[in-house]
Amino acid sequence: MTADPLIPLLRAAAEAVLSRPTMAGHTGGAERFAADHRAALLDMLAQSDDLRRLCRERLRIPRSRQAERDFAGLLLHADPEVRAAAVRFAQTADGRQADATADRGIRRLRDRNKQLQERLRTATGRLDNALADMEANRQTAREAGERAERLDAELSATRRRLRDPASTASALLALLQEEPREPEGDSRSRDPHLRREPPPAPLPSPLETAARLAEISPESFARALRALIEPPVPSATVVVSQERDLRVVPLGGGTGIGGSCLLVEAGGTRVLIDAGLVPGDPSRPPADIGQALDGPLHAVVVTHAHNDHCGYVPALTDRLPDLRIIATPETTQLMPAMWLDSVKIMDQRRRLADTWSVDTEPLYPREAVAEASRRCEELAFGVPRRIGDLTVELFPAGHILGAAGVVVRAGESRVVITGDISGFRQESVDGYAVPESAHYADLLVMESTCCAENHREREGMVGELVRAVEGIYAQGGRVLIPAFALGRAQELALVMRSHLPHVPVLVDGMAADISRSFEAVTADGPHPLSVFGGNVGRARPGDMDRFTRGVVISTSGMLSGGPAVRWAAKILPDPKSALFLSGYQDEESPGRRLLISAQSASPHLIVDDMGEERKIPIRARVDMMRLSAHADRRGLLEIADEVSAHEVMLVHGEARRQAEFREVLRLRRHTTTGTGSWRVS
Structure with missing residues (x-):
């Protein structure tokens, strides 16, 4: 039989209780008080935050006395269920327990603590997932709101322009003055060497067609529209030749x-x-x-x-x-x-x-x-x-x-x-x-x-990018290409669709909205563009975790904000993946800092994403794959x-x-x- 392992803790609790002014007249010392009031002190330890705090300040148990340290840790535990279980065990003993009994009790309490910790981890994981889903939903709602706002602004502007004669005349004149589209046909029908009949007469221009319907000349029709567009110059204004000289x-x-x-x-x-x-x-x-x-x-x-x-x-x-x-x-x-x-x-x-x-x-x-x-x-x-x-x-x-x-x-x-x-x-x-x-x-x-x-031939630059992406995809990685929302992102998506149709591609952020605009703007023209389709799709909430292999094209092109920063936080730490910058990087931009940091001894990138500073370790390949449009x-x-x-x-x-x-x-x-x-x- 060994000494009661609760004695050091009970003594500390008794000293704390006796230190209060209301106990000033008590005699007999802390050990006697602890022995006489064992059950009461255990209950107080289970319920009083102040008493547990005072005990922690007073308690000093050597590492060699592990049983006493274990009991003290359980009775002072932050979880009330753990404390309650420890009190129940202590109150069933008579203060002089055998080592085996104490060990069994401690093991049971440790097992209970482990179960509670596992439950806590599970609950924490569920909470984290719920918060992540909530944030993804918020982000989706924000992006949907921004898209709706852009569409509403465009629609409102279009309505106002249609009510404005000058704007309507301007749009109509631009449409009528476009070059007529050539008739469709196969390559043989367009080969002049194989034609046996005279080529068909050229199609009339839209302006000529509209003028014929209005029964006036094309020049008169265009002049009438221009009169609506161009404010008249006051007849009293006389400008001498010298005053018309150009200045820039x-x-x-x-x-x-x-x-x-x-x-x-x-x-x-x-x-x-x-x-x-x-x-x-x-x-x-x-x-x-x-x-x-x-x-x-x-x-x-x-x-x-x-x-x-x-x-x-x-x-x-x-x-x-x-x-x-x-x-x-x-x-x-x-x-x-x-x-x-x-x-x-x-x-x-x-x-x-x-x-x-x-x-x-x-x-x-x-x-x-x-x-x-x-x-x-x-x-x-x-x-x-x-x-x-x-x-x-x-x-x-x-x-x-x-x-x-x-x-x-x-x-x-x-x-x-x-x-x-x-x-x-x-x-x-x-x-x-x-x-x-x-x-x-x-x-x-x-x-x-x-x-x-002096740039290399464009075919060579495109080929280098395609081979690099193919290599990363083959080893199971992702490629992030931060790109400017207008022009570069659509060009990259079209390159991927044309040269790597088997590699899945996501377009994220404002680049996706502008891509839809590209499709709408060119739909009725001579060269309609289809950015989406085939292997190219729009990023959705949750894709940062679900999309584990392929290409992501996202704004902003200099990593100064937007979803590209969040993608970079996921992709840069992965040695199987890559980040390829594709355009001009300002001297102060995060993209320029990334190129410099990637060559350092312990590379990492610090970026600011909406006021939140992120420090991202760099283990992925980082390179400049510039497809200049200049x-x-x-x-x-x-x-x-x-x-x-x-x-x-x-x-x-x-x-x-x-x-x-x-x-x-x-x-x-x-x-x-x-x-x-x-x-x-």
Whole structure:
């Protein structure tokens, strides 16, 4: 027989009780009190948090006395069921138990504790799963709400535009001036060498068909529509020839990427070509936009729907009630979704700023998006449109769906602005087509994003990406490709669908919504696009855990937020998987940090996802698989040679690279001018 293993704990409990003022007159000591009040002290230990706390502070049991430590741990346990079981066992003993009896009791209590812990783990797991499902449902509801909001805004804008004669005439004129589609047939019927009969007469254009039905000439029909679109110039206004000279001033994106904005002036007319935001920062307008707002502003011509070229347009329409917005039909339909995404990001940043008492205001309210959408005028390629003393004409620029270059004319003076441009055919869009009206212009304003690079042939870059994805898929892994929502994501999905039809592909985030827009915008055109179908589908809630093998294309392209960050948290720790960056990464972006971190001794990536900092270990393969949608050095030289302008100005690039490329242009006998204010000589 051994000593009662409860004695140290009971003594500590007795000392705690006797230390209270109400027990000041008690004599006999703690050991006597513990012996006389054993049952009462056990009950008090089971019920009193304060007594257990005091006992923990006083109790000191050597490690060698394991039985006493075990009993004390059970009677001071946080779980009331464990304490109650320990008390019941202790109260059945007489204080002088055999070691075997004590051991059996302790084993039973340990088993009970283990059962309770297992139940707790099961309940915790169920709770975690329920919370995860709840968060997935919340995310789904948020995304559905955002999609509904975008669709509602687009529908409302369409209704307002249909009620506006100028907008309706603009859309109708753009539709009528499209090139007629060739009749369908097999390859033999289209081969002129095999034809035995004269080829059929060319189809009449939509404009000719509409004019014939209206019983007027096509020129008169088009003139009537233009009269509805173009505000009349007051007859009292007389502008002398010298005042019509063109003036060009870059207001943003001159020696940097993004925030693109170019002011073109002639006579009393002032027009912006693009008005974009700085990538990754929806609160930064074009750097010198104030110069445009110092005087009247009549229109903004948007080259394409990327936010670094169009994101500031709603802020302008919010301030200028008569501002016209001119773009291709595809661009006018894609811009509202991009603007609403900017509003969402600005609202999120404002809420975070409010939390830290930082003063920040969105650049424009949500209502400005609807108004800007209503004011959009569709302009088909190759069709001049007058804006006061200026005439603008759009031409295909490649790059992304709907992207355009611009020819601006004032009298005999002409400026050509390429916008973002590419000459190679992509899955989603053909290359640029410079019109006759651009040849021998006074000034060529040319983007220079990739002026220091000579890209490999596009087929080679696509082949490298396809082989890399195939290798990861073969070893049972996932590939995450963060991509810009507009253009790059659709191009990647189409590449996967064309070259890897056996590999499952998910498109997530805003990229999925824009992909649906791509399909809708091109459905009735000569080259309808089907992004979804076959092996390509839209990501659903729970896919981050269920989708264990294949390709994920998700926003944002620089890992600055969105579902791509959450996918990265799942995929980067997996050595069988890979993350391939596919486009430009700003110096301060998480994507650029990822490329650098992947080469370090203990690689990890720290990202901010809606105010929550994540530290993600990097065990997956990380690489740059760039499928650029910009012309490289060779391509830019070909554009300069084809236009053969009197002077060339470089914009939308890094200053150091631009300086080197100017020297290359000069060696090719092109006259260059610095990125700054220019006037026709």
